Amino acid sequence: MKQILVIAEMLDGVIQPATWEITAAAAKIKKLKESGQIKIIIPSDDPLPIAKETAKQTGMDVIGLKSNDLKDYDSDVYKQCLFKLVKTIDPSHILTAHTSQGRDFAPGLAISFNAASIACVNEIKKDDKGLLYSRSVLGNTKNMIVRPAEGIPVVLTLMPGVFQPDNFNNQKKGRVEICEIAFDPDCSNTRRIRHEKILQKSCENKTLKGAKIIVSAGRGIGKKENLDAIFKFAQCFSSSAVGVSRPLVDMGWIGYEHQVGITGAAVSPRLYIACGISGSSQHLAGMKDARFVVSINNNPDAPIFRHSDLCIVEDIDPFLQAFLKVVQTK
Ligand SMILES: Cc1cc2nc3c(=O)[nH]c(=O)nc-3n(C[C@H](O)[C@H](O)[C@H](O)COP(=O)(O)OP(=O)(O)OC[C@H]3O[C@@H](n4cnc5c(N)ncnc54)[C@H](O)[C@@H]3O)c2cc1C
Known part of the structure; x- marks a missing residue:
């Protein structure tokens, strides 16, 4: 039975929540294919404790991919170690999140073993010829339906926030296997630049995190x-903070620490006001997780x-203007 591999998203040695969304997508593929065995791969310098916990929590089989070079994320190390592991498994699917990490290593991994690479996947369907994948294109404004060539493995990056994570109400415990794989820097094309350290941007906006009203x-x-x-509007409420959507940060209007x-x-x-x-x-x-959401939008069909x-x-x-005028006259 071919395997469906989920590559866990790791940050500072901790599994990130996006992993559970990918696991849900893997379960959907298994259901649609009516075959396959899901395995979660945990790349780490010390995967055993996390692998054990994951196998207990999910009931799924887990492979701890162990290498000293896997302490922090590094695209070359990921691609090489995953390739060495994957070629011993011959999976039908490899799934990862469409995050900075997944987007970085997935296409290179796919090339290394002649797999199809499909990015930004937001839906998985089936017709009489097999599985179909919908992917976001043109800055998320359109969806494109793609069908990989028959009989080749597929590497997918899955859009975060789309696949609903399972709540894993299982009784059984998955099996844990540790696979130690050495990274060989001489086999890397781009290894002339070494990633010394990943510096976290200041995403921990204390004001945003603690704010009762955003x-x-x-x-x-x-x-x-x-x-x-917007700042004046926020100041009308106590314990408030200003958040923004990503385009405002990308356009340089405001710092990343405000991005939600x-x-x-x-x-x-308690209250989230989306303008x-x-x-x-x-x-x-x-x-x-906001308790009450108010949205102001000039399009009555806006998804928000x-x-x-x-x-x-x-x-x-x-x-x-009208709101601030009323507040100022009080
Ligand atoms: C890997 C990845 C990660 C991402 N991460 C994030 C993230 O963390 N956070 C995030 O926010 N986005 C993220 N994005 C971007 C995301 O896909 C959207 O592009 C983004 O959220 C859209 O921002 P927006 O709603 O401000 O802009 P738009 O989608 O352009 O929406 C603008 C809205 O404003 C309304 N509008 C226009 N004029 C007015 C007006 N005069 N008065 C009232 N309403 C008006 C429109 O009707 C529209 O609904 C990510 C994308 C990718 C691919």
């Missing part, structure tokens, strides 16, 4: 200068409204 701005605010009104989402902060305020934010799965992943308790269909600029 006012978040998205691309709908139109221009950088309009952030002033799968590649930013995960927040759980001009569409509601992409990557943004929702960061604010899904499906995740909001109060939906205000309004242009953000006049809304903020």
